Structures are given as structure tokens and as C-alpha cells.
Amino acid sequence: MCTLPLLGGCSGIQSALDPKGVAARAIYEAWWVMFLGSLVILSLVMAMALYALLKNPDHRWRIGSSTLIIGGGVALPVITITALLTYGVQLGDRLTSPPGDALKIEVTGKQWWWEVRYPDKESVVTANEILIPAGRAVQVELTTEDVIHSFWVPNLAGKKDLIPGKVNKLLLQADEPGVFRGQCAEFCGSQHARMAFFVIAKTPEEFERWQMLQRQVSRLPVNPVLARGRDAFLSASCGECHTIRGTSARGTRGPDLTHVGSRRTIGAGMLETSADNIGIWIVDNQRIKFNDRIPAYPKLDRDTVREIATYLESLQ
Ligand code: HEC
Numbered sequence: 001m002c003t004l005p006l007l008g009g010c011s012g013i014q015s016a017l018d019p020k021g022v023a024a025r026a027i028y029e030a031w032w033v034m035f036l037g038s039l040v041i042l043s044l045v046m047a048m049a050l051y052a053l054l055k056n057p058d059h060r061w062r063i064g065s066s067t068l069i070i071g072g073g074v075a076l077p078v079i080t081i082t083a084l085l086t087y088g089v090q091l092g093d094r095l096t097s098p099p100g101d102a103l104k105i106e107v108t109g110k111q112w113w114w115e116v117r118y119p120d121k122e123s124v125v126t127a128n129e130i131l132i133p134a135g136r137a138v139q140v141e142l143t144t145e146d147v148i149h150s151f152w153v154p155n156l157a158g159k160k161d162l163i164p165g166k167v168n169k170l171l172l173q174a175d176e177p178g179v180f181r182g183q184c185a186e187f188c189g190s191q192h193a194r195m196a197f198f199v200i201a202k203t204p205e206e207f208e209r210w211q212m213l214q215r216q217v218s219r220l221p222v223n224p225v226l227a228r229g230r231d232a233f234l235s236a237s238c239g240e241c242h243t244i245r246g247t248s249a250r251g252t253r254g255p256d257l258t259h260v261g262s263r264r265t266i267g268a269g270m271l272e273t274s275a276d277n278i279g280i281w282i283v284d285n286q287r288i289k290f291n292d293r294i295p296a297y298p299k300l301d302r303d304t305v306r307e308i309a310t311y312l313e314s315l316q
């Protein structure tokens with residue numbers, strides 16, 4: 001009974017047993033093949049053990065014959081493991097080699113967030129959010145700027161490490177539009193568990209529209225509050241680490257904020273995007289994500305923080 005609540009983890013969000021894409025379905029199949037296969041073998045072994053324990057000793061020779069020992073102990077494992085290996089290698093190929101016309105997306109792991117670039121559309125750079133067109137194969141090229149991370153969106157694909165100096169490829173394809181949560185799956189430092197992201201599958205038209213918007217430079221402030229927010233952002237040297245295209249902010253150590261207001265969350269899944277939460281993040285990010293590479297700004301006065309936050313939220 002006590003395992004019942006655990007089974008709840010087998011469905012829905014971030015579950016490999018609820019596949020919503022091509023690669024995830026192949027892995028799901030493999031999971032069942034291995035699970036059922038091991039169940040058959042376990043039952044056989046258990047049946048023989050029970051036979052040996054409970055049957056009259058005079059009959060035990062039946063399961064001790066050398067044919068059975070060589071057949072079951074050598075031949076059977078060789079055959080099943082070879083079959084499984086062939087199946088596994090073929091499956092692995094299917095999961096890593098997408099078709100030639102696949103959309104390319106570059107993802108770089110950083111302590112502790114994800115930078116996402118669309119190399120076909122030079123200026124599209126975002127963070128912790130990967131928009132893809134549903135139904136189309138996407139080749140994600142994974143690398144890291146610091147330590148090893150691991151990219152895992154269980155509903156869509158297998159797990160793949162991001163390794164310094166190396167580019168790993170992964171096929172991502174969603175059947176239908178939807179939002180799929182992903183998570184760094186390799187311990188990469190103290191805030192490893194707070195390194196989430198979302199893959200958002202859109203219809204091809206919505207995806208095109210999104211890309212068009214993302215290519216544009218940042219929105220101009222349309223009222224004095226937003227203008228003060230932008231100026232405060234620039235004079236607080238946030239631009240040392242952040243880029244807002246269309247302003248003098250060109251830093252690259254933190255996420256590109258040109259369209260930060262259009263993202264679902266900030267801080268790699270930590271807070272929902274809203275002016276209030278951006279304000280909280282600016283003042284208190286070291287409490288939200290201790291040791292993170294953004295300094296906290298407890299000394300900025302409340303009004304300034306609110307103006308910066310309102311400005312950033314307006315960057316749709
Ligand atoms: C020393 C570099 C640095 C400076 C200076 C800096 N940031 Fe950041 N900022 C970062 C890093 C790194 C992250 C990513 C943190 C994470 O998600 O773990 C970040 C994240 C953010 C985010 C969340 C973005 C997202 O998409 O998740 C906002 C908003 C933000 N910073 C605003 C500011 C503001 C406003 C200032 C100036 C008051 C500022 N930052 C100064 C490095 C910096």
C-alpha cells in the first residue's frame with residue numbers, strides 16, 4: 001500500500017512513462033520490453049527455486065541436469081543479452097540522428113540556468129525555455145560553459161549530458177502543442193535542483209510568430225515609469241552581465257533579457273514571471289538561489305527596484 005502514492009509519479013508531468021514525442025515513445029517501448037522481459041526471467045528463476053525448496057528431494061535432479069544449467073545459465077543469457085544489445089544500439093541511433101531538415105537549437109548549460117540559441121535566426125537567444133514547432137524534428141546541440149550538466153525532458157526524450165568542450169546531440173520532437181518540464185539531471189553544484197526549464201511546443205504558425213517577435217530588439221519604454229526603469233537598469237550596471245538588445249546592455253554572463261517578459265519563469269523555473277517576482281528576484285536572489293552568479297541588490301531602493309522590474313516585465 002505504501003508504494004501507491006509513489007506510483008502517482010509515473011504519470012503526467014516530467015514522466016518518462018507518459019511519452020509525448022517520438023524519442024520518448026521509443027524509450028517507453030524499451031522500458032516495457034526490459035520490464036516484461038525481466039519479469040519473465042524472474043518468474044522462471046523463482047519457480048525453480050520454489051521447486052527445489054518444496055518438492056520432494058527425489059525430484060530435484062530434474063532442475064539440476066547439465067542441459068538445464070548450460071541452457072539456462074549460459075545459452076539463455078548470451079542470447080537475451082545479445083538481442084537486447086542489438087535492440088539498444090539501434091534504438092540509440094534512432095534517438096540521436098534526426099532527419100536532415102531538423103530545426104537546430106543550441107543549448108548551453110551554465111551554473112544554474114540554460115542558454116538557448118536558434119542559430120538559423122541569429123538574434124534569437126532566450127533562457128530556460130525552448131520553443132519548438134510541434135510535429136517537427138528538432139536537433140538540440142548541447143554543450144556547457146562550466147561543469148557537466150544533463151538535459152532531461154522525460155515526456156519528450158532521453159537524458160543527455162552536456163560536457164565541456166564537446167557538443168552532444170539529441171532529438172526532440174513533440175507530437176502535439178504543449179508544455180513539458182525539464183530538469184538538469186546531473187549534480188552540478190549546490191543549486192543543481194533549481195535548474196529547470198520548459199520545452200514549449202507550438203503550432204508551426206505560432207512558432208513562426210514567436211520567432212519573429214524574438215528577433216526584434218527590445219520594446220521602447222512607452223511611459224515615464226518604464227523609461228526610469230530602463231535608465232536605472234543601465235546605471236545599476238546590470239548590463240555588465242545582461243544583454244537587452246536595443247540598449248547599451250551587452251553582457252553575456254547572465255540570461256539575455258531582451259524579451260524576458262515573454263518567458264513563463266525567471267531563475268530557471270524558480271518564480272513565475274511578473275513585475276512583483278522580478279523585484280523579489282533582484283533584491284533577494286541569493287536567498288532564492290544561494291551562491292548564484294547574480295549579486296543580490298538589497299541596497300537598491302524600493303521604488304527603483306519596482307521601476308526596473310516593471311520595465312523588465314514589459315519586455316515581451
Ligand atoms: C555578475 C553578473 C550579473 C549582474 C551584475 C546582474 N545579473 Fe542578473 N543574472 C545573472 C545570472 C548568472 C542570472 C541567472 C541566474 C539563474 O537563473 O540561476 C541572472 C538572472 C537574472 C534575471 C532572471 C532572468 C531569467 O530569464 O531567468 C533577471 C530578471 C535579472 N538577472 C536581472 C538583473 C538586474 C535587474 C540586475 C541589476 C540590478 C542584474 N540582473 C545584475 C547575472 C548577473
Ligand SMILES: [Cu+2]
Pocket residue numbers: 109112148149150184185186187188192195
Ligand atoms: Cu546542471
